[in-house]
Amino acid sequence: MIESPGILLTVVAFLLVIGPLIFIHELGHYYAGRLFGVKAEAFSIGFGRELIGWTDKRGTRWRIAALPLGGYVRFAGDMNPASAHVPTPEWLALPPEERNKTFQSKPLWQRFIIVAAGPLTNFLFAILVFMAVFAVNGQARTPAVLASVEPGTAAAAAGLMPGDRVTAISGQTIDRFEDIPRIVSIRPDEVVQLDIVRDGEPRSLSARIGAEVEGDRFGNEFRVGRLGVRPGQPVWVDVPFWQLPGAAIGQTADVVRMMVDTLGQIITGRRSVKELGGPLKIAQISGQQATLGWFDFVLFMTMISINLGFINLLPIPLLDGGHLLFYTVEGVVRRPLNPAVQEWAFRTGLAILLAFMVFVTANDLASFGVWQRLAGLIG
Incomplete structure (x- = not known):
């Protein structure tokens, strides 16, 4: 057994964790959109320059991009940051048959399901893994x-x-x-x-x-x-077959409850923000878990999947939870929020997410001792 993962194993393990989980998340959006007749123009794993890509018979461009820290499904008609049900000149210019295949043309409840399907698919992955574990081990x-x-x-x-x-x-x-x-x-x-x-x-x-x-x-x-x-x-x-879904859902709910508790402790100051980790920390632990065997690696992947689903449901603009919050408000007031308000909210959400990424990356580097070593060199 490998005692300490090298850089190559760490990078490969990280990609094997984050890549499939992003794919699973976006696949939830994709199939929910197909269920309601929405055309997907692009399905991307990662951002930035396309490394590999192909176009299927439905006209969807499947692509793997250079920066594998996220992904997206771009639906037809998804022409503004808020994905709002607001007619735009571009949307109105589409032929009726094409307009009916757009995200904007769908009723509120369908758009809500399409957006929610991503994080829910991450939870579904965890439930299926726990079902398999309980079926084999009890x-x-x-x-x-x-x-x-x-x-x-x-x-x-x-x-x-x-x-x-x-x-x-x-x-x-x-x-x-x-x-x-x-x-x-x-x-x-x-x-x-x-x-x-x-x-x-x-x-x-x-x-x-x-x-x-x-x-x-x-x-x-x-x-x-x-x-x-x-x-x-x-x-x-032993868990009877018919009890496996309930046991797995309960286990997933316990993990989510623990995440909520931990987040509450950080917000209230009972737990240090230094414990927050980002992509570099996930990469480090991915490599470590890979040295312990496939079972530990899959369980770690399951925990990250639950994290991904949970974080995406937070009501922060640009995340799925932010979209769902706007759709909820739209359902209550019976009209979409003002596009200018949504644009401002999504710009603010982008700033929050970028600041958070910088913060957790700094935390990761601190946990690796980078800042301490730099201070020693400067001193």
Whole structure:
């Protein structure tokens, strides 16, 4: 097994993660558009200069571009940044049969589905992967009953005892022991409420989650929350075929809930913004996961797919969530927003996204020690 990935493996692994996930995302938009009779003029993986391209019999230009950090489907009639249902001179000049194939000609609910289909397809990919994992390996469903409480830990200080059954942490329901580390790990040093059942009676306790710094064999360090409790014997159960979709959807929802929690912690200052990573960090971890084997690599790819779906649903102009927000407003007020307002919003969204990319790239370089080495050279 390779101990440390080289540059070539890192680049290849990154492309194998991000390329297929962008393709899956855009494929959701593409097929939703085809379902409603919208012509796709271009399907691009990446931006900038075309490296490889071909045109199919439907007139769609399929292309792979030089900058593989995104992609797009350009639909006929998608003539303005807001993709608004606003007649333009160019659109009105189209023949009726061509106009009916444009994005603008479709009713609001169809445009909403076409835009939402991208991130939803990323979630669907994750659900299918989790279904396959549960079908092969089963699913851990250890009861949330504490077998032991480690002395000197947050659990001991809070008064937890062996035999307690944890039912909720910070208002989040605990169905099985595996839910406890999922919730606790992203809350180092945070005070939480623990709802338990002891001797058949419900109780509530307060605990300050402990914090530990963990590292992996690649030298990455993570600040992780620890409660200090241990479960009984892990129980791996087979998941019947008809329960696989529900189990996989639940697992995907748990990951999304964790992302929402983490984002809330960053916004409120409970978690450092230095933990935000960008494309360089994803590339680094892609290479590392590739050295661990295909199973770990696919699971990492699944987490990135959920991230991609989640981020694209944020109500930020230029992202899918920004479009969906405008369509929601249009549905409520019964008319599109003023094109000038939408243009201003999308310019602002572009500025936000560019600033965010610069910030996370600076974070990535800092995590690699680049700024420290530069400071040493200058000093």
